Amino acid sequence: MSTLLNTSGIAIPHGADILINKARSARHERGRQLLxxxxxxxxxxxxxxxxxxxxxxxxxxxxxxxxxxxxxxxxxxxxxPATQEILYPAIRQALEAGGYEDIDKVCQLPGMPGAVLSALRDWWDVEAPASLPDNARLRDFTLLERRVRGALPAGMLSPPDLxxxxxxxxxxxxxxxxxxxxxxxxxxxxxxxxxxxxxxxxxxxxxxxxxxxxxxxxxxxxxxYPTGAALLLSADLCADPRSEVREALRWARALVTAGKASPNEIAISAASPTAWDDAFLVLSREAGLPVHFTHGIPALATREGQACAALADILLRGLSQERVRLLFARLPRNPARESLPGDWAKGLRRSATLASPELWRHALEQARGERADGDLAERALLPILDELACGIAAADAVGRRLLRGPAMALWRDALRMAPPHAIELSLQALRIADGREPGNSIAWGPAGHLAAAPRAHVRLIGLDANAWPRRSSESPLLPQHLLGHLRLPSAEAAQNDQAMHDIIIDQSQSYTLSRAYRSATGSLQAASTLWPKDKERVVGRSAIPAHAFSESDRLYARPADAGKDPQVRASRACWRAWWDSEQHTAHDGRVRPDHPLIVDVLAEVQSTTSLHRLLCDPLGFVWEYALHWREPNLDPQPLALDHRAFGELVHSLIGGVLRDGVPPNSEEIGIALDREAARLADTWPITRAVPPGLLWGHTIAMACERALRGLTEALGEQRGLTWTELSFGEPGETLHPWTTLAPVPIGQTGVSFRGRIDRLDEDSARGAAIITDYKVGAAPERKKPVVFDRGAELQRVFYALAVRSLLPELRSVSSQLTYLKHDPARTLSLTNEELERAIEQAVLFTDAGARLQRSGEIAPGPAPLFFDSLSIALPADLDSYRRVKRRSFAQANGALDKLWSSP
Structure with a gap:
């Protein structure tokens, strides 16, 4: 037998090396198994x-x-294991198969996939007995469960199969x-x-x-585990859930800054943390504390989630300019977004709704000259808008075109969870990882997560009745009365919450508890059965904390420091000026005499609208025309035009028909009115917000009805030369009877104005003129003549002043209000001495209003009869505020008080 030498030089028989290698492999395998x-x-x-x-x-x-x-x-x-992303498509496939006895009618409801997933998890978590009650619901559910398991991809198994x-x-x-x-x-x-x-x-x-x-x-x-001697530090009774979060963050920061614990030794928990998530998201960022959401944060709290929400908003509710702008502001980087030029929205009127691709096409074409790249925006944007206009049915295709990366993943998850029409609910239910590491963060999450990962210092919040422990619930698909002796895990929520509470406390070194006296909606809440009443400590919402969790909390705890902050000082001074003093102060609108902004705005050419604000709301005049405050467009597609916009629509119809030179024939008037209505129906939505299609058609019909009355009255009685939509004080392309287009001065007040008269009838032979102002509303019921109507009808008096100034040869001027809501139209006239007296008073009021502005003694005007958008800048309790300041405001506005009480 031949021999070999091993590494020690010892001779061994040939073939023994194989046995040695096998022995070494066996020893290595045993070592690996032991490792x-x-x-x-x-x-x-x-x-x-x-x-x-x-x-x-x-x-x-x-x-x-x-x-x-x-x-x-x-x-x-x-x-x-079959994950949620895999189970949802399988569940929807099983539901679409149909053929169920009891649940067939509700299979296509949006919440059905979620309810089935919850029931399946409960069903799979228990050991179902061999014999079950025989009823239609259980037969349907077992069929559904078999279909779901059969629809899972190869290699993806449910828990029982696993x-x-x-x-x-x-x-x-x-x-x-x-x-x-x-x-x-x-x-x-x-x-x-x-x-x-x-x-x-x-x-x-x-x-x-x-x-x-x-x-x-x-x-x-x-x-x-050895039983710890956990020390209960406090049981805080807080005002509401947000106050609980604030106290929890104060407690956590105190532990960290005092060196008693590092963030990875601290945990905050609730049986079900959803009610506190929003407050933790906001306040933890304000505090700068590393708080890890073990259950994930809501997807809608991220930029990607907001991009998905903006896309879903358009697909569910239709196109609008605000929605499209918001979508492209939220979209992640992708070819569709990068192909748009930076000035794609330049020239578009923000007040326009643009509710269809056709309107977008017309608006972009009209604004093409204001963009640097010509029609590039149209070529890039219009195909996208065409897809968006297809609605929620195109959700998958539109998502693939516009979304990328995490946003696309969220969009796909939301579409898996439920039918596309329920994508809002799906997006609200989605949660994603917060990106923090639990090893260096304070843990915030459900009690079940913390019970499995004990920490030394814990705070349990939400110990209210029915919140900890939670009330046992039943599965919507598998109620307990259909299951016989079988109990699902969801039916044992109260016992589980009790156990989690005991485990968390047993494994901690110290712990604190808290509960809210009232819920987030303001209802009173009773204490949990786990609440130690004898250790309760009331923590008021305004209590000064021993340890602040953020800079704003620190300033709240130290009034002396907060009082040095300029914003706090200004707000406190404003509060004292509003409520503790009857004097007229700067916080009520008072400014120094001849303020440059006010002098400049008075030097500008006024419109009849700004004159009305000057004389009827002196403080509002400063806000709107000197400071340029504007009401935001909160309703991109209103259900109805407001009173002013509807009046402009009627005036536009009348002016358009009369500009075409229609003869006084009822048939011709109707044809011309229909033609003008069709034109305005197409052009108005490009420049301003209009109601949805059906309501917009009804609005046009109502406007045509009012306009026809005005046209019948205008064309049925010719009184010399008739001028419509007649402008003065501004350049215009239409013909006009005056020799100058300069603004019209209002006496010696230093104020000049411009405007547009609805109708002017000039009879040069008689030296007379009639001014007509069309009103789309109803005529007043009172029998006394309408002159100023507490300032509401200043416009027609100023029109008469303009005609007197521009046509001095006239011997007689009358001004009339024609109310088109009545059939036939009702007219109220102001003539001769009454009109002359009204013009003189209007000049005096204008002089008083201008002097008031220049003096700086500016105060709020009378309370408006209807809503005033600028009143948001005044105190919320406006009636009480006006009572406190009644004397000082009456003294400041004394020169205009006669106008505000005039008939």
């Missing part, structure tokens, strides 16, 4: 924390898995998972218990957990 160790955890917080600890310890061979991942590891191959696949390969457990430690799991759902029981016979299995863990069924080794 493999699997930790089973429950929940995302503990999964990430245990993996972080393993990385810090530089351990080799340790696997940290959840129970579904453990079963998938044993099942082998490419087996994986357990069966793992049990078939249980003999590989020593090599695949090695010794198992169940680390801190509060309880194991019945579906996973057969797998763990079988693993106890194949490999060593040890369960380390709290004494409150549900382990009575477990046959392996049990180890219990």
């Amino acid at each position: 493999i160790h699997t930790e089973v955890v429950d929940g995302p917080l503990v999964l990430r924390m245990r993996r972080l600890n393993a990385a810090r310890d530089q351990t080799i061979g340790r696997q940290i898995l959840t129970l579904p991942l453990l079963a998938a590891r044993l099942a082998g191959g490419f087996i994986a 357990v069966r696949a793992a049990l078939e390969r249980l003999h590989f457990a020593p090599k695949l998972v090695g010794a198992i430690t169940i680390q801190g799991v509060p309880d194991v759902k019945p579906v996973w218990r057969p797998l763990l029981q079988a693993l106890c016979e194949a490999v060593p299995v040890r369960w380390i957990g709290s004494q409150h863990s549900g382990r009575a069924w477990f046959a392996g080794e049990i180890e219990t």
Whole structure:
């Protein structure tokens, strides 16, 4: 037999090297098996924390898995648990198959996929007995469950199938998972218990957990955490949920700054944290504290989620200029967005709704000259708008065109969860990771996550009745009365919350509790059965904190420091000026005499609208014309035109027909009016907000009805030369009877104005003229002549002043109001001495208003009969404010008080 030499120089027989190699491989395999160790955890917080600890310890061979991942590891191959993204399409496919006895009528409801997923999770978590009650709902559900499992892709298994696949390969457990430690799991759902029981016979299995863990069924080794002497520091009774969050952040910052704990040792928890999420999002960012949302943050709180919401808004509610602008401001970088020039919206009137691609096309064509790249915006934008106009049916195609990256992932998830028409609900339900590491952050999440990952310092919030523990609930699809003796996990919420509370406290060093006296909606709330009434401490909303969580909270805690802040000083001074003093102050509108802004705006040419504001609301005149405050367009597509816009529509119809030179024939008037209405129906939506299509057609019809009365009255009685839509004081292309287009001065006040008269009839032979102002509303009921109507009808008096000034040869001028709502139209006239007296008074009022502005003694005018958009800048309790300032305001506005009480 030939021999070989080993590395020591010792001769060994030929072939023995094979045996040596086999022995070495066996020893290596046994060593590898001994090195493999699997930790089973429950929940995302503990999964990430245990993996972080393993990385810090530089351990080799340790696997940290959840129970579904453990079963998938044993099942082998490419087996994986069926996730929510996979289950939703399978559920929708199963529902669309139909053929159900009891649920067939509700299969297509938007919330059905979510309800089915919740019921399936409950169903799979329990061990369903072999015999179940025989009823239509259970037969439907078992059929639905079979269809869902059959529709899952290959390799994606439901929990029961995953357990069966793992049990078939249980003999590989020593090599695949090695010794198992169940680390801190509060309880194991019945579906996973057969797998763990079988693993106890194949490999060593040890369960380390709290004494409150549900382990009575477990046959392996049990180890219990030592019971800690947790110290209850406080039980705070707060005003509302937001106050609870504020107190929790104060508590957390106090621990960190005092050096008692690092952020990874602090946790805040609630049984169901949804009610506090928004407050934590806002206040934690204000505080600058690292707060990790273990259950994820709402997708709509991110930029990507807002992009999806803007797209869904257009697809569900239709095109509008505001929605399109918002969408392109939120979209992520993509070819569709980058192809748009930067000035694509230049020249578009912000007041226009633009509710259809055709309107967008016309508006973009009209504004083409104001853009640098000509029709580039049209070529890039119009194809996108055509797709958006298809509505929610095109959600998938539009999403692929406009969204990229995380935004596209959110859009696809939302479309999987429910039918496209319910995408708003889907987006509201989506949550995403917040991007923080739990290893260096304060944990905020549900109690189930914290119970599996204990921390030294915890704060439990929301200990109100029916909030902790929560009331047991039933599945909408599987109510308890149909299940017999079978109980689903959702029916045991109260017991689970009690157990989570005990486990969290048992594993902590110190803890605090809090509850809200009132809910977010203001209703009173009773205390939980877990609330220690004897340790309760009332924390008022205005209480000064011992430790502030942010800069604003610090200023609130230190009034002396806050009082040095310029904004705080200004606001306190304003408050005192409004309520503690009857004097007329700068906070009421008073400014220094001859303020440059006011002098400049009075030097400008006024319109009849600005004159009305000058004389009827002196403070509003400063806000609107000196400071240029404007009411935002909060309703991009109103259901009806406001009174002023409707009047402009009627005037435009009358003026358009009369400009065409229509003869006084009723048939010709009707044809011309229809032609002008069709033109305005197309052009108005390009420049201003109009109602939706059907209502817009009805509005046009109503305007035509009023305009026809005005036209019949205008063309039926010729009184010399008739002028319509006659402008003065401004350049115009239409013919006019005066020799100058200069603004008309108002006496010796230094104020000049311009305007447009609805109709002027000039009879040069008689030296007379009649001014007609069309009103779309109803005539007043009172019998006294209407002169100023408390300032509402100043316009027609100023028109008479303009005609007197521009046509001095006239011997007689009359001004009339024609109310078109009545059939026939009703007219109220102001003639001769009454009109002359009104003109003189209007000049005096204008002089008084201008002197008041120049003097700086500016105060709010009388309370408006209807809503005034500028009143938002005044105190909310406006009646009380006016009572406090009544004398000083009356003294400041004394010169105009006669106008405000005039008939």
